[in-house]
Amino acid sequence: MRLFRSLTAAIALLSVTPLAAQEAPSPETPPRLIVVISVDQFSANLFAEYRPQFRFGFARMASGAVFPSGYQSHSATETCPGHSTILTGARPARTGIIANDWIDLNAQREDKTVYCAEDETIPGSNSDDYTVSPVHLRVPTLGEWMKAADPRSRVIAVAGKDRAAVMMAGHDPDQIWWWGGDAFVSYAGREAPATITRINASVASRIATAQPALPLPDFCRPRAVPVPVGNGTIGDGRFARQAGDSRAFRASPEFDEAVTAAAAGLATELELGQGDAPDLLIIGASATDYVGHAYGTQGSEMCLQLLSLDEQLGKLFAVLDTTGVDYAVVLTADHGGTDATERQQIQGVPGAHRITADPVAGVAASLGLPGDSIRGDSGNYWIDPSLSAADHDRLAAAAIAHFEANPDIAGVFTRDQILATPMPTSPPEDWSMIERARASYDTERSGEIVIALKPRVSPIARPGPGYASTHGSFWDYDRRVPILFWRKGMTGFEQPLSVETVDIAPSLAGLLHLPVPVEIDGRCLDLDASGASTCPAR
Known part of the structure; x- marks a missing residue:
């Protein structure tokens, strides 16, 4: 595609050694560069569905x-x-990041909603107009472990979302860039490398130019079926875009092309993996999530998105190959997702439906209390701390009874019930609902009451443009994601038993021969198919 074509021309000017001319690295030797790719909303179901079609x-x-x-x-x-x-x-119970947003009714500002990657102490900040910050992340990241072991290691992140870049890069990355709405931006005072300046100029030109409908590969044709949703239709789109429409750019394969091209350019410009200590390159590919929300997980839109991303990732790896650097890659996702309920119903899932209204609407008013005495977000519900103890208890009891009587709700858990539940240690597919809630629960930020909607119940009552389907549930279609590791010369294998995304950081630390300096929830996964191990001796 166009961004990679311009990038390739720039890379041709560099003096590099082709990887093909080098021997495969010894598994006992730590890689010089770790590449971490998160594909937003790339569920295990999508990976399984499209895996036979991937070529790059x-x-x-x-x-x-x-x-x-x-x-x-x-x-x-x-x-x-x-x-x-x-x-x-x-x-999340340890990281403190319990949701994209939570409600702090003690906050000293009118907006009580706190965005996960904002510093709400900055005057004038609110959850929609904020200064990006990692202040809410309570633990260090792999990049911070690497820099503590050797300050010469560099941490570079580029992502489609600020929260993706911040939560993976941690507290003091060397370079961090995210999409700011019309360009890639960073923390105040950060000077843009030449790659970012070039990509921003290319993207601005791209957005200013109308995009014709993408050609539809044969594999995608049977998926191009229009489905009425709300006042519109999804399922047969091909990403035609009017000039100047940056929102449509964001929810298209063009967006991930910009992110991966920026990552490839930074890797070459900054000579990642060619210094005296290993480096970390973090990539947050966000378009799959925007496409999933806007059009669902099926249809021509998702088909075009994933086949395009496959090609873009192939181009990224081709650029990294030209550097001659010994690099290892992990690819995973931040969550899964489920399709629009209307298409699920057509495809034989009659129980799929949209929730009819806010589950707690009218409860406070029925007790003669202000309507905002109880507020909810992401299944958490907070009760106004200024209420008297008697009113607080009345409202809590009424809300719990209301939730339990709701046919769309599978579980209702109080703060005390969740905190009395030990952190689960069994395989994650066996966890009870309250154990899943426990793994997300933070005593300072989570709600007094947590609810779980039943499977296949969408929390979107009224779909609209850009918001046909979502994620965020307790269920495995949202919890299950692929975790893939690759390094040149490694012997591949497949392990179908469950692992967790918290196992990624200690597994990469094992590759790097890096001790894990803090208490964590994950474990090292052995990535060597022979009798040797990439994990430290226990």
Whole structure:
């Protein structure tokens, strides 16, 4: 595609050694560069469905160590908590990132909603207009472990979402860039490398130019079936875009092309993996999530998106190959997702439906209390701390009874019940609902009451443009994600038993011969198919 064509021309000017001319590295030798790719909303179901069609980047990853039943094991299957697990080895209960947003009724500002990657102490900040910050992430990341072991290691991140970049890069990355709406941006005062300047100019030109409908591969044709949703139709789109429409750009394969091209350019410009200490390159590919929300997980839109991303990842790896650097890659997702309920119903899932209304609407008013005395977000519900003890208890009891009587709700858990539940240690597919809630629960940020909708019940009552389907449930279609490792020369294998995304960071630390310096929830996965091990001796 166009961004990679311009990038390739720039790379041709560099003096590099082709990887093909080098021997495969010894598995006992730590790689010089770790590449971490998170594909937002790339469920295990999507990986299984499209795996036979992949020919490029995903196909390379599938030739390595394949864990098709990876789990974002917690209940808070959203972007921010999911990304917080990938490079910390810690579940949301430990990272403190319980959701994309939570409500702090003690906050000293009118907006009581707190965004996971904002610093709400900055005057004038609110959850929609904020200064990006990692302040809420309570634990260090792999990049921070690497820099503590050797300050010469560099941590570079580029992502389609600020929260993806921040939660994987941690507290003090060397370079961090995310999409700011019309360009890639960073923290105030950060000077843009030449790659970012070039990509921003190319993207601005791209957005200013109308995009014709993409050609439809033969494999995608049977999926191009229009489905009425709300006041519109999904399922047969091909990403035609009017000039200047940056929102349509974001929810298209063009977006991930910009992210992967930026990552490839930074790797070459900054000579990652060619210094005196190993480096870390973090990539957050966000378009699959925007496509999934806008059009669902089926249809021509998702088909075009995944086949395009496969090609773009292949181009990224081709660029990394030209550097001659010994690099290892892990690819996973922050959460899964499910399709629009209307298409599920057509495809033989009659129980799929949309929730009719806010589950707690009218409860406070029925007790003569202000309507905002109880507020909810992401299945968490908070009760106004200024209420008297008697009113608090009345409202809590009424809300719990209301939830339990709701036919769309599978479980209702109080703070005390969740905290009395030990952190689960069994395989994640066996966890009870309350154990899944426990893995997401933070005593300072989580709600007093947590609810779980029943499977196949969408929390979107009224779908609209860009919002046909979602994720965030307790159920495995949102929890299960692929976890794929690749390194040149490794012997590939497939392990179908469940693992967790919190296992990624300690597994990469094992490859790097790096001790894990803090207490974590994950474990090292042995990536050597022989009798040797990439994990430290126990």
